[in-house]
Amino acid sequence: MRVEHVTTSDMSLRFLLLDQMRYLRDNGFDVSGVSAAGPWISEVRAAGIPVTPIPLTRRITPAADLRALATLYAQFQRTKPDIVHTHTPKAGLLGQWAALAAGVPHRVHTIHGLYLPGGSASRRLGFYKLLERATLRPPHLVFSQNREDIDTCIRDGLCPKRKLVHLGNGIDLNVFHPRNHEPSTVEEARAAERIAPRSTVIGMVGRLTEEKGYRDYFAAARMVLAEEDDVIFLAIGPFEPEKADAIEQGEIDALGLGERLRVLGHRADVARLYGAMDIFVLPSHREGFPRAPMEAAATGLPVLVSDERGCRETVIDGASGFLLPQRDPRALANAMLRLIRDKPLRERLGARGRTLAEERFDQRKVFSKIARGYEALLENKPVASEPG
Numbered sequence: 001m002r003v004e005h006v007t008t009s010d011m012s013l014r015f016l017l018l019d020q021m022r023y024l025r026d027n028g029f030d031v032s033g034v035s036a037a038g039p040w041i042s043e044v045r046a047a048g049i050p051v052t053p054i055p056l057t058r059r060i061t062p063a064a065d066l067r068a069l070a071t072l073y074a075q076f077q078r079t080k081p082d083i084v085h086t087h088t089p090k091a092g093l094l095g096q097w098a099a100l101a102a103g104v105p106h107r108v109h110t111i112h113g114l115y116l117p118g119g120s121a122s123r124r125l126g127f128y129k130l131l132e133r134a135t136l137r138p139p140h141l142v143f144s145q146n147r148e149d150i151d152t153c154i155r156d157g158l159c160p161k162r163k164l165v166h167l168g169n170g171i172d173l174n175v176f177h178p179r180n181h182e183p184s185t186v187e188e189a190r191a192a193e194r195i196a197p198r199s200t201v202i203g204m205v206g207r208l209t210e211e212k213g214y215r216d217y218f219a220a221a222r223m224v225l226a227e228e229d230d231v232i233f234l235a236i237g238p239f240e241p242e243k244a245d246a247i248e249q250g251e252i253d254a255l256g257l258g259e260r261l262r263v264l265g266h267r268a269d270v271a272r273l274y275g276a277m278d279i280f281v282l283p284s285h286r287e288g289f290p291r292a293p294m295e296a297a298a299t300g301l302p303v304l305v306s307d308e309r310g311c312r313e314t315v316i317d318g319a320s321g322f323l324l325p326q327r328d329p330r331a332l333a334n335a336m337l338r339l340i341r342d343k344p345l346r347e348r349l350g351a352r353g354r355t356l357a358e359e360r361f362d363q364r365k366v367f368s369k370i371a372r373g374y375e376a377l378l379e380n381k382p383v384a385s386e387p388g
Contacts, residue, residue: 001028001029001082001083001374002029002030002032002079002080003029003030003031003032003081003083004032004079004081004085005032005034005085006033006034006035006054006072006086006091006095007033007034007086007091008036008088008089009035009036009088010035010036010037010039010041010044010051012035012088013033013040013051014041014044015040016291017033017087018043018047018049019172019363019367020363020366020367020370021033022047022048022049023364023371024367024370024371024374027371029371029374032049032052032079033052034051034052034053034095035051035056035091036053036054036055036056038053041053055068055071056090057090058088058089058090058242059242068094069094072094072098073102075098076098076099076104082104082105082106083104083105083106083107083374084096084106084107086107086108086109086110086139087110089135093131093134093135096138097134099138100138106141106378107138107139107141108374108377109135109136109141109142110142110143110145111142111145111153111288112145112288112289113146113149113286113287113288113289113309113310114158115128115132116132116152132158132159133158133159136158139163140377141163141165141373141383143165143166143369143373144164144166145168145169145288146166146169146288146289146309146310146313147166147313148309148310148312149288149309165369165373165383167366167369168289168360168361168365168366168369169288169291169366170362170363170365170367171291171294171357171361173298173358173361173363176271176294176299177299178299180274180275181275185272185275189272189276190276193262193264195262199232200228200230200232200279201231201232201233201276201277202234202277202278202280202281202336202340203234203236203273203280203281203296204217204233204236204237204282204283205237205280205282205292205295206236206284206292207238207240207243208235208237208238208239208240208246208247208263209243209247210245210246210247210285211243211245211285211286212282212284213282213284213285213306213327215247216283216327216328216329216332217233217235217281217283217329218257218261219329219333220283220329220330220332220336221255221260221261221333222255223329223330223333224333225257225260227337228340231340232260232261233260233261233262234262234277235261235264236266236270237265238265238266239265274296274301275299277296277301278301278340278346279304279339280292280293280296280302281304281305281332282304282306282311283305283306283329283332284305284306284311285306285308285326285327286309287309287310287311289310290310290311293305293321294357296353297314297315297320297321297350297354297356297357297361298353298354298358298361299350299354300351301350302345302349302353303315303321303353304321304322304332304335304336305322305323306324307325311323313360315356316352319352320352320353320356321349322335
């Protein structure tokens with residue numbers, strides 16, 4: 001049973017899908033990956049998963065997109081997969097239609113977050129709905145990481161209810177674990193980053209873009225530092241200069257926060273860095289079902305996230321962290337200050353976060369649901385259409 005996973009970026013193939021592909025391989029599927037060329041492909045191949053590079057871009061580039069569509073069609077004609085499973089917007093749209101044209105018998109797509117702008121008056125909303133309908137027409141099975149996107153698909157006629165299955169999202173609970181927050185580990189992690197043992201450390205993990213909420217984070221950091229001086233802020237994630245809302249180094253330097261703000265870039269040791277933190281934040285403007293708050297909660301950290309689709313599924317408001325208004329640095333700063341000044345509250349929220357992770361964020365349960373979906377398709381059995 002040959003399965004090809006298609007995603008736009010090699011980074012997605014490595015950091016979002018590699019564990020999933022390994023699980024499927026270990027459970028009897030012949031799994032391979034397709035993505036744009038990039039430095040992470042070698043790591044996926046080293047894990048025993050074959051990868052075919054395809055000229056995909058995240059930007060709308062009509063001529064290049066047509067070439068990518070033709071290349072994907074030729075790829076599926078050559079490899080003849082039983083299942084094509086697509087991820088991310090561009091790979092989903094092109095991969096699904098290429099698979100349909102190539103006669104791939106079973107087509108699956110995962111919605112990692114509908115790419116719809118907020119506000120019904122948005123001039124772009126109709127265009128993005130058209131793209132989502134086009135993406136969700138060819139697949140036989142559509143997994144959605146969050147429940148709210150299922151409701152949107154049904155309400156706006158983007159996809160028939162019979163195709164939709166709630167998937168959830170998960171992480172490796174053995175990697176992201178409270179042992180990373182034990183005193184000796186915390187001391188080691190902080191020493192490596194030149195952080196004083198008694199400082200309060202607040203961290204954010206995500207691509208350095210406005211959409212992730214970094215400008216709100218930086219503004220809130222300045223407010224916090226006006227009242228509390230022994231606080232260190234971490235920003236962990238890659239710069240993305242090709243994005244229209246990219247955060248640039250010059251903008252960060254102009255904040256004047258100096259050593260109080262550490263921009264660490266992409267890090268392979270992010271599990272260890274969670275151990276250096278006291279508080280995790282993600283004031284994002286758009287999410288599907290973000291991994292970083294799950295990772296932080298599983299480590300035993302209190303989590304502050306924006307009251308946004310997807311983020312709402314990573315926290316129990318008031319029990320494992322707090323949901324905060326979007327684009328509101330003052331509210332974020334106030335929540336940070338509350339937790340900075342109340343260590344017992346941080347510890348209670350963090351303990352509940354770990355319990356929540358064990359209940360809801362075990363990636364093995366997510367992977368098992370995907371495998372069951374494949375098996376139902378291959379055996380021509382109905383796949384459960386209930387969104388739960």
